[in-house]
Amino acid sequence: MERTIFDEEHDLFRDSWRKFVEKEIAPHHDAWERDGVVSRDLFTAAGALGFLGMAAPTELGGGGVDDFRYNLIISEEIQRAGVAGSGLGITLHNDICLPYFLSLTTPEQQARWVPGICSGELVTAVAMTEPGMGSDLAGMKTTAIRDGDDYVVNGSKTFITNGINADLVITAVKTDPTQRHKGMSLLIIERGTDGFERGRNLEKVGLHAQDTAELFFTDAHVPVANLLAGPEGTDGEGQGFLHLVKNLPQERLSIAMSAVAAAAQAVAWTLEYTKDRQAFGQPVASFQNSRFWLAEMTTEVQVAQVFIDRCVTELNAGRLTAEEAAMAKWWCTELQKRVVDTCVQLHGGYGYMLEYPIARSYVDARTQTIYGGTTEIMKEIIGRSLGV
Ligand SMILES: Cc1cc2nc3c(=O)[nH]c(=O)nc-3n(C[C@H](O)[C@H](O)[C@H](O)COP(=O)(O)OP(=O)(O)OC[C@H]3O[C@@H](n4cnc5c(N)ncnc54)[C@H](O)[C@@H]3O)c2cc1C
Numbered sequence: 306m307e308r309t310i311f312d313e314e315h316d317l318f319r320d321s322w323r324k325f326v327e328k329e330i331a332p333h334h335d336a337w338e339r340d341g342v343v344s345r346d347l348f349t350a351a352g353a354l355g356f357l358g359m360a361a362p363t364e365l366g367g368g369g370v371d372d373f374r375y376n377l378i379i380s381e382e383i384q385r386a387g388v389a390g391s392g393l394g395i396t397l398h399n400d401i402c403l404p405y406f407l408s409l410t411t412p413e414q415q416a417r418w419v420p421g422i423c424s425g426e427l428v429t430a431v432a433m434t435e436p437g438m439g440s441d442l443a444g445m446k447t448t449a450i451r452d453g454d455d456y457v458v459n460g461s462k463t464f465i466t467n468g469i470n471a472d473l474v475i476t477a478v479k480t481d482p483t484q485r486h487k488g489m490s491l492l493i494i495e496r497g498t499d500g501f502e503r504g505r506n507l508e509k510v511g512l513h514a515q516d517t518a519e520l521f522f523t524d525a526h527v528p529v530a531n532l533l534a535g536p537e538g539t540d541g542e543g544q545g546f547l548h549l550v551k552n553l554p555q556e557r558l559s560i561a562m563s564a565v566a567a568a569a570q571a572v573a574w575t576l577e578y579t580k581d582r583q584a585f586g587q588p589v590a591s592f593q594n595s596r597f598w599l600a601e602m603t604t605e606v607q608v609a610q611v612f613i614d615r616c617v618t619e620l621n622a623g624r625l626t627a628e629e630a631a632m633a634k635w636w637c638t639e640l641q642k643r644v645v646d647t648c649v650q651l652h653g654g655y656g657y658m659l660e661y662p663i664a665r666s667y668v669d670a671r672t673q674t675i676y677g678g679t680t681e682i683m684k685e686i687i688g689r690s691l692g693v
Contacts, residue, residue, distance in 0.1 A: 348394070461520060477490075486546040575648040
């Protein structure tokens with residue numbers, strides 16, 4: 306089915322981003338997977354060519370085009386090249402972190418941070434999860450207690466994407482620990498702040514090139530000027546949960562987009578492999594069982610693609626709801642998990658060997674139904690909207 310959401314400028318953007326991925330990411334991917342982190346040069350190289358901060362105003366170094374189709378293209382080409390672990394940091398930076406800096410900041414804060422975010426000199430992360438809390442955000446324990454012109458931050462975060470490379474960490478804190486949702490605020494905590502230390506770069510099942518780290522805060526003094534603002538110039542204290550609720554739909558759509566792109570690529574690799582691989586004197590693809598699997602997966606990916614394209618259109622129009630984003634997130638990531646598992650099966654033993662991209666796709670996929678809100682939490686969001 307022909308996709309109708311892209312214009313000529315999107316096609317040109319795709320061509321240049323595809324070349325960038327082939328030249329600047331793919332040749333380094335194996336090394337970065339071994340290192341457990343991508344080079345920071347990746348961010349500055351991407352920034353120099355306009356692949357960071359597309360939605361930011363041009364006067365702050367951005368592309369001046371708030372159009373999530375560009376983010377979709379970036380995600381699709383990363384999956385197409387089989388470099389999910391190396392690409393996740395860029396999509397997190399563009400799709401998930403940037404909106405906080407554009408919509409919840411004062412002009413002074415924007416002038417301080419957005420140019421560096423667009424050039425890639427300032428790498429971003431968002432830190433919500435703590436060792437004792439993930440899904441139940443309002444139960445977080447990290448505190449930020451006002452002391453003159455500073456907040457004094459104590460606590461820890463874990464599983465933080467870009468955790469090693471990040472210069473600016475959007476950190477969810479309790480400015481009023483006696484409250485749940487209403488006590489939460491968002492502070493930008495900068496690299497080099499006294500009392501802010503990074504812990505381990507965690508060893509994960511997949512996405513090895515992605516640095517996923519622990520962060521520790523011990524009497525870290527963070528200026529009040531680093532608090533993200535509330536709407537209409539209110540100071541933002543106690544508004545952290547509302548900020549997250551506002552931004553999480555875009556985060557979830559970003560993950561859903563990558564899931565469908567990864568599933569589509571897995572089917573493409575499998576089709577190619579099974580047409581070539583012989584068993585009992587015939588191509589593996591020609592067994593009726595293989596044909597049915599390939600037919601089912603192709604159908605489901607196509608159906609998901611139509612939904613994703615529509616969700617991107619809705620997001621661009623400011624209409625994508627939290628429930629729709631939750632639907633996209635849970636359904637597309639569960640689809641990805643099923644598809645890559647079947648694709649491994651169709652590859653036989655080679656599907657379990659990391660030299661085949663399907664094997665890496667399999668381990669990279671597993672976290673997709675967990676981070677950004679688990680499948681169960683997505684269903685809770687949708688269920689609540691049904692009044693049940
Ligand atoms: C690779 C990776 C990268 C990540 N990156 C980031 C990041 O950049 N920033 C960040 O803040 N976090 C990040 N996370 C954390 C991620 O968002 C959390 O792991 C996730 O939200 C789940 O929280 P949890 O691990 O504490 O699980 P828990 O909340 O302990 O959940 C455990 C299980 O209980 C289920 N459960 C919990 N509550 C309910 C309920 N009400 N009803 C039904 N079932 C429920 C869950 O669905 C899950 O199956 C990352 C995680 C991973 C694995």
